[in-house]
Amino acid sequence: MLAKIEMEIEGNGLDVNMSSLFHGYLMSSIDSAYADYLHYNETHPYTSCIYKDMESGKIFWRITTFNKNAYEMLIEYFLENDVKNIYLEKKEIEVFIKSVSMKKTSFDELFFNDEKKNKIYFLTPTTHKSNGVLQIFPNISTLLLGVINKINQHSDTIKLEDENVINELLKKVYIDEYNFRTRYFFLENVRIKGFIGNIKIRIKSKDAILWQLLNFLLQVSEYTGLGVKTALGMGGIKNG
Numbered sequence: 073m074l075a076k077i078e079m080e081i082e083g084n085g086l087d088v089n090m091s092s093l094f095h096g097y098l099m100s101s102i103d104s105a106y107a108d109y110l111h112y113n114e115t116h117p118y119t120s121c122i123y124k125d126m127e128s129g130k131i132f133w134r135i136t137t138f139n140k141n142a143y144e145m146l147i148e149y150f151l152e153n154d155v156k157n158i159y160l161e162k163k164e165i166e167v168f169i170k171s172v173s174m175k176k177t178s179f180d181e182l183f184f185n186d187e188k189k190n191k192i193y194f195l196t197p198t199t200h201k202s203n204g205v206l207q208i209f210p211n212i213s214t215l216l217l218g219v220i221n222k223i224n225q226h227s228d229t230i231k232l233e234d235e236n237v238i239n240e241l242l243k244k245v246y247i248d249e250y251n252f253r254t255r256y257f258f259l260e261n262v263r264i265k266g267f268i269g270n271i272k273i274r275i276k277s278k279d280a281i282l283w284q285l286l287n288f289l290l291q292v293s294e295y296t297g298l299g300v301k302t303a304l305g306m307g308g309i310k311n312g
Contacts, residue, residue, distance in 0.1 A: 077136075091120065091259075092304050110303075197264070200299040241286060264306070
């Protein structure tokens with residue numbers, strides 16, 4: 073199961089650099105045993121990010137999950153408890169949830185979806201490691217491999233294990249257009265430099281299987297996020 077909940081939020085002093093505070097609220101609200109399980113795992117079956125819609129100026133908290141257990145533990149918490157407001161104790165800020173939207177889908181549905189996707193919009197600062205260094209420009213093969221790894225580690229229903237097809241895709245995919253700027257992500261007292269903006273993706277191939285796999289991975293990336301620290305607010309994206 074893939075699920076996404078987006079909550080329009082408002083409050084005095086609220087800004088998009090508070091993702092870690094919202095993550096702290098989330099972990100303190102859910103089942104403590106499951107929160108401990110998430111804490112001790114390197115990758116997670118969910119993302120959480122705060123972003124501002126540039127057209128409306130509204131601020132949203134988005135939580136996504138990509139397996140059944142994460143959905144039941146995280147997103148169902150908000151649905152079952154009908155949460156209307158959140159108190160961020162560290163900043164003494166009360167946050168009000170103005171509206172909630174939900175979307176659920178499946179890996180199979182996205183794999184066979186023929187709506188073509190080739191553009192990624194980075195809603196929050198994004199980065200990934202290469203040679204032990206955090207990057208301020210994306211390597212699309214590295215980012216897509218991260219999506220594949222998350223699917224294989226956390227999906228209840230699908231595994232991407234054809235190494236020949238995967239390697240062929242990662243070898244032939246490239247960035248055709250980009251519009252980027254650097255942007256800091258604030259994590260407690262640490263600033264992490266990343267990038268924000270959008271890219272257009274293409275493949276040096278007419279192979280229908282490769283295009284279908286790329287289309288699938290771009291759609292799934294809205295749920296897995298891209299790059300590192302996606303549970304804490306980085307790597308939030310939408311595709312088009």
